[in-house]
Amino acid sequence: MPLGIIDDNKLEHVPGTAPLSELNSLDVEIAGVDRTLLKHDPTGQIVLVPQPSDSPNDPYNWPRWKKEMFTLVIAYGCGCVGAMGPLLTPAFVPLSIQFGVSLQRFTLGCNGSCIVAIGVGSLIFNSSAVKMGKRPIYLATTVGLAVSCFWAAEAKSFGSLAGARALQGLCMAPFEALIPASVADIWHVHERGFRMSFFNLGVLGGINLAGPIAGSVIEQGSYRIAMHAMGGAFVVMLLLVVFFMPESAYVRHNAINIDTTEHTVEIEEAEKEKTMRIEESPIGATNASSEPRISYMQELAPWNGYWDNVSFWRLFIRPFFVLVSPIVMWATLLFTICISWLVLISITLSQIFSAPPYNFSVSSVGATNVSSFVASVLAALVSGYLVDGVATWMSKRNNGIFEPEFRLPVMVTYLIFTTTGFFAWGKSLYNQDPWPIPVIVCMGLINLGVQLGTTAIVTYVSDSHREQSAEAFAIMNFIKNLFAFGLTFYANDWIVAQGVRDCFYVIGGTTIAVTLTTIPMYIFGKKARSWVYRHRVLDRVLKKT
Known part of the structure; x- marks a missing residue:
């Protein structure tokens, strides 16, 4: 029973479990593989999980600077995408008047259409990315984001603005659904937590920084100026994607598999080779170590020839089957709760702070997000090290064996903060406390916990279902956005009818109940991973042509 996790006796090795250090080399020796064959990090103390191949083109073998640039572009892109959603929320009240529609209808058309489009786009672009690789998707949707921003800036009617926002949501989807899988494509298990925190910081930082900047721009100029500026930001993003985000999808040959097989150690002969082919690219060579390194100019091509022969519609339904996994089911519940309540706060900020006793201007409403941004940055500085550090420390306590469930103790920070x-948010607004209490203290605590919690969740899923991580994050984002879309129908009216205190007491109580499910997930997570693998509940759709 490794540190409170119930062990599994049905499989020789449960996928996701892996040796992370040399403290226990027994499993490797039993498998008849010399442990010196395993690749380690530069310190020689940590076993690389997953094991890279010998190819210089394997993303796990990219130079460190290349991986870091890839991650920084991710952070910038996710920041821009995060900013798109709440960009107009500080001005919802005056903009609804300007376009001659009710606040509830404006919220539904402006944010609701964007949110539901993100959910649909998560499924469409996940299927497309598995089919042809991630780089073409990132390029195409970045162009779409720039175009939709300029369209929204020039919209003459509410219907046109809502249409532009729907296109924005569709193109935002890859930067929410595919990024965790891209991080897992290039970083090893012991490095992912810190890089996942960059992803979360980008999204949450963009959400929180958009308000202060856009609020001032809208108040001093107009929302059209803000949208033009976002369009320019996505033009910059397009250049960064072109030059610093090469294709990370890779068919790995003859690598030692120590984390996704039922055997302790297995030499992968590229099972996916039956359904995958690489065209116009040297990546598919049989002898990986003798592959010529792909040049930088070749990497600039929009598409490198990666192709999956599985039908698009089979790929489209894959995420729904991944939801059968208890790990993905739990993560979807927690991820939905983590993010959706932030959406509810963002779409009600203008309603709360534009009214007495605060009577904030548009720019002041936007500025309320500054504390949230600061909290997200502070959490990002520690969340990656905390998630990776706790997992590494627990692995050493567990005789050098890593379990994905070692990511979950960090969830206690989400529960507390x-x-x-x-x-406190509901109580302070009900008491009409001075604005620093709800804005600085309460929103700071909320965002601090969300940053820490989401980093733990996405890293846990990536470690537990590495090969199905793209499908897992697609369905997680789809359900999260459907739930958030539902909030746009009643969020403003809910606060009017029930009051802000009772509303957020319900939200707080729900959050406690849902987060406490982390305890059984930690205890039974290994058995859940074993059950998923033994019953092949994912393979029935995921590995058939």
Whole structure:
């Protein structure tokens, strides 16, 4: 029973479990593989999980600077995408008047259309990315984001603005659904937590920084100027994607598999080779170590020839089958709760702070997000090290064996900070406390916990279902956005009818109940991973042509 996790006796090795250090080399020796064959990090103390191949074109073998640039572009892109959603929320009240529609209808058309489009786009672009690789998707949707921003800036009617926002949501989807899988494509298990925190910081930082900047721009100029500026930001993003985000999807040959097989160690002969082919690219060579390194100019091509022969519609339904996994089911529930309540806060900020006793201007409403941004940055500085550090420390306590469940103890920070923030937010607004209490203290606590919690969740899923991570994050984003879309129908009216205190007491209580499910997930997570593998519940759709 490794540190409170119930062990599994049905499989020789449960996928996801892996040796992370040399403290216990027994499993490798039993498998008849010399442990010196395993690749380690530069210190020689940590076993690389997953094991890279010998090819210089394997993303796990990219130079460190190349991986870091890839990650920085991810952070910038996710920041821009995060900013798109709440860009107009500080001005919802005056903009609804300007376009001659009710606040509830404006919220539904402006944010609701964007949110539901993100959910649909998560499924469409996940299928497309598995089919042809991720780089073409990132390029095409970045162009779409720039175009939709300029369209929204020039919209003459509410219907046109809502249409532009729907296109924005569709093109935002890859930067929410595919990024965790891209991180897992290039970083090893012991490095992912820190890089996942960059992804979360980009999204949450963009959400929180958009308000202060856009609020001032809209108040001093117009929302059209803000949209033009976002269009320019995505033009910059397009250049960064072109030059610093090469294709990370890769068919790995003859690598030692120590984390996704039922055997302790297995030499991968590229099972996917039956359904995958590489065209116009040397990546598919049989002898990986003798492959010529792909040049930088070749990497600039929009598409490198990666292709999956599985039908698009089979790929489209894959995410729904991944939801059968208890790990993905739990993560979807927690991820939905983590993010959706932030959406509810963002779409009600203008309603709360534009009214007495605060009577904030548009720019002041936007500025309320500054504390959230600061909290997200502070959390990002520690979340990656915390998630990776706790997992590494627990692995050493577990005789050098890593379990994905070692990511979950960090969820206690989400439980403490976020739920406290929700209860305090509702109470302070009900008491009409001075604005620093709800804005600085309460929103800071909420965002601090969310940053820490989401980093743990996405890293846990990536470690547990590495080969199905793209499908897992697609369905997680789809359900999260459907739930958030539902919030746009009643969020503003809910606060009017029930009051802000009772509303957020319900939210706080729900968050506690949902987060406590982390305890059984930690205890039974290994058995859940074993059950998924033994019953082949994912393979029935995921590995058939």
